[in-house]
Amino acid sequence: MKPNQFKKLPVFLFTFIAFLLIESCKPKNTNVAASGDASKTYIAPGQYDEFYNFVSGGFSGHISVYGIPSGRLFRIIPVFSVDAERGWGFSEETKPMLNTSHGFIPWDDAHHPELSQTNGEVDGRWVFINGNNTPRIARIDLKTFKTAEIIEIPNSAGNHSSAFVTQNTEYVVAGTRFSIPLDDDNGDVPIDSYKKNFRGTVSFIKVDSSNGRMNLSFQIRTPGLDFDLSHAGKGKSHGWFFFSCYNSEQANTLLEVNASQRDKDFIMAVNWKKAEEYIRQGKGKKQAVRYAHNVYNDETHSATSKIETEVLVLDSKDLANMVYLIPCPKSPHGCDVDPTGEYIVGSGKLAALLPVFSFDKIQKAIAAKTFDGDVDGIPVIKYEAALYGEVEKPGLGPLHTEFDQNGNAYTSMFVSSEIVKWNVKDLKVLDRVPTYYSIGHLSVPGGDSRKPFGKYVIAYNKITKDRYLPTGPELAHSAQLYDISGKKMKLLLDFPTVGEPHYAQAAPASLIKGNSVKFFKLEENKHPYVAKGEGAVKIIREGNKVHIMMTSIRSHFNPDNIEGIKVGDEVYFHVTNLEQDWDVPHGFAIKGALNAELLIMPGETQTLKWLPTKPGIIPFYCTDFCSALHQEMQGYIRVSPAGSNVPLKYGTGVKPNPGQEK
Amino acid sequence: MKNKLSTTSRILIAFASGALIAVFLLPAWRIDLFAPQYPEGLTMNIWINKLSGDVEIINGLNHYIGMKHISADMFPEFKYMSYVVFFFMALGMSAAITGRKKLLLAYIVATIIGGLLVIYDLYKWGYDYGHNLNPNAAIRVPGLSYQPPVLGHKRLLNFDAYSYPDAAGWIVFGAGALVIMVWLVEWLINRKRNKRLKTY
Structure with a gap:
């Protein structure tokens, strides 16, 4: 070796050591940070899972059914999208299920499954889910795991804040994600006449408790807001429904900027018992509309589609004491009511805190008229008058909250990619765990009912990146199962999902598995x-x-x-x-x-x-x-x-x- | 020699023959089939006048091996077995009411013959079904028959077949055993008494 080469050696060494140091400063690989616990998710061959998990398929238009804690996929239930595998939308019997006022539509975007409830508890009879694109609600019968009914929503564009139910499944709701000129208005108007011509609606669809049949009972016309999510009051707040809204700026273009200007948007509180009272008094107006109502019959093994032509409308402008607005920080997404029915959690996607509203305080504020002006005749309750308190520094990008049976809440944080556990009473953050990556909704079994089962929280993530073997540019969205039985949340399992899981719900298998139909009786077959x-x-x-x-x-x-x-x-x-x-x-x-x-x-x-x-x-x-x-x-x-x-x-x-x- | 049955015996005989009513309420015989695809098992219950259980499913499987379609109207036994049972009940009851030993003996002999005939009948039908197969069946195993066991277990291709009395069958069996015991007890008591009479 020549001497001048020796001179370079220290330089090499230094570079090498520096490189090592820099490497060790990088965040640890997620595989190191997260450790699963296979024994807690292992279901031996032939054994059953403890919970069914009904996961929305998002842009697949289906619902997929998983077992928890194993994360095993059991079934894909076609809902709004055709499914060649089962002939759904291809057979003569199922084609009418996908009929709409626009004609046959082979696809939709399914977001929020909701299990039917009795007395505020999951009863395992039906799952409802919204069609986000061409506004619809579907009902899946959990005896057959088949879509039994689909109802289209008139006066709506983008049914996002749906398909949530009241505590005895009296109603399943819909709300328009886009405000638009309504069906009886002249829609041929300049888009920038939004403030003048665009309005919103929320719809209450009555559910027959004996057979689940849906019937569009009434719609409430609202100012031109965009409804995002909703949840029914329960227990003491039974009779009320809460919808989160964004775009209180009433922008019609570049919403990412223009709908993010104001410090606060709203949670809209609807007193639906009051609405029922107005209808009994004949204050509802009949409006001519067109919407499809499709029903599948298990005896004829065929669907029928009927175009309905009328809807009963209540206008929030004219009817007092029915609708109120509560200011809520920055573009709220989740609008979640705790098991007692007292606390309503708004999750402002761009907010640095989590507001928790009190049902009792809202009632007091309404009685004392502690208002801060109005929007098109709807009183705006003063923020402080409705507020129970704020969770400070919960994380970034709060989206959605569910609850356990011990007074704790679990909020998904999209931006900081984590689940945050906090106590509903004292609003203190108790624990946080990372998700991989960018969690959207989360789900605790029974976590939006009066009787959560706890045990697990499941994260539904938007980004997967390095979690699974790469499959080209498109990757499976991932779900992650966490044990919440202890003080600290613990990641147990990663599993891939179908389409894009938005919301999902889980229920004990014991509520559902015994009712499952094994075959259809030939002697009861009434097919023509x-x-x-x-x-x-x-x-x-x-x-x-x-x-x-x-x-x-x-x-x-x-x-x-x-x-x-x-x-x-x-x-x-x-x-x-x-x-x-x-x-x-x-x-x-x-x-x-x-x-x-x-x-x-x-x-x-x-x-x-x-x-x-x-x-x-x-x-x-x-x-x-x-x-x-x-x-x-x-x-x-x-x-x-x-x-x-x-x-x-x-x-x-x-x-x-x-x-x-x- | 006292030729009448004791009161206890007569009550027991009345009870035993009355118990035969069970065959109208419960199945008499059962054939259970287990296979890898049927872990929960398939059961055919045989009553005195009908069949119940998974008969159609079993028929569906049997068609592979060319077995005849099992249906209730193929068995003439189903038409007259109720009368046979009524006859047995009447015979037993008359023994109980009159207390005549000869009637009891006739009842026991008839029961034993009847029981043997039932087992022969089961065997005959089993043989018929197991051997008279459609020569065009999809699955033909030369030399293999599919006769179910009369009693107990037998392996038939992928199926484990079990044949045992069902609830009413056990009751009939118990009733038969009871009257035979009554007869034996009566006979022992009678013998003792005869011995005593001889010693005097």
């Missing part, structure tokens, strides 16, 4: 084209419409040979699954169909529409591996040219049924 046995199979031709009433049972279709179909026909395969046992669905797929498959549950009838385009032999088969002879479950259709005189003929096996053209 059911074939209740292989003897009932037939084909009816009505002009160019051909109805094939066929059956599937392990492991054949009846008929599986069909002749006499012609180009230009409109063919309907009405497939009845004759099985009467748990977990034996059959599928049905036909080559070249511009459609999806059918997935038919035992005892159910589903219909696939098919338009043959050219003569030939077309195969069809069962898509669900149903038995050892599943692969053999297949058949042929002969398609003849238009106008051909090939007779209608069909059958299965050695003695084909003689076909009869009707």
